[in-house]
């Protein structure tokens with residue numbers, strides 16, 4: 001064997017596992033990312049509505065946290081399987097979430113839904129790869145993942161000293177205008193065997209707007225720019241539970257990474273919905289729209305004060321240290337996120 005062949009063979013032996021993950025992605029049933037961790041302790045899950053379980057994240061900044069369990073995770077159990085919505089900030093937390101689910105049901109985990117790309121919500125995805133679920137996200141999620149994924153991965157691997165693979169969505173949810181009742185009926189008759197609704201024939205058939213777990217239907221809604229430019233809402237029709245991701249914040253300081261004005265419009269639209277239980281991206285599930293009203297109150301105060309500052313040409317940095325202070329003190333972790341929010345709002349509003 002020539003030196004070249006020997007080196008090639010050695011390289012293939014070392015790199016093949018990585019290559020096969022890249023080539024086959026999450027479809028590979030062989031990759032059990034949890035096996036390395038042995039038996040992990042499950043997390044506390046509360047059944048907030050029939051078959052809807054919330055694993056509430058800790059109110060901490062992800063890099064200051066010891067486990068990376070800072071974002072809310074919801075799992076919904078239907079007759080034929082389970083959907084998991086968000087998966088935590090690293091593989092190990094994802095594995096603990098997986099164990100938690102297995103304490104409640106042995107049904108197959110058929111769907112993993114990411115509400116948006118922020119690292120505290122998606123890096124537990126790998127824990128579910130061996131279940132071969134369908135990974136679902138907003139149609140703009142892949143662009144955001146391409147822009148931020150590697151940076152997030154490097155930071156998380158440095159913090160937890162373990163591989164944190166990036167798992168991409170296999171189905172996307174397209175933004176769409178609200179459908180008329182006639183269009184809704186037509187869409188209903190298009191359900192395919194997999195329980196996925198086809199939006200359009202051809203390449204767009206991979207795009208979906210709801211998933212079915214037996215008699216349980218989860219509606220998926222891809223939003224316009226708000227908290228980010230690719231937020232996804234999940235509504236469990238059976239219990240009217242809205243899993244809102246970071247479109248709603250409770251107790252944890254809101255984070256603006258999209259558009260303040262767009263976000264406020266989304267909240268206005270949400271007010272008219274019939275929702276029984278609101279699950280925010282951070283904080284507690286509630287039967288009242290408290291998280292919606294509090295999030296909007298925060299954004300409204302930021303908007304008002306930033307508009308005045310722009311008018312007075314106060315300057316972005318000065319504004320970030322002085323505006324909406326009374327409001328920022330009403331939330332946890334605003335010492336980390338508030339100044340950044342003011343800068344984001346300033347950049348958005350100064351060119352209006």
Ligand SMILES: [Zn+2]
Nearest residue numbers: 116118246255
């Ligand atoms: Zn977020």
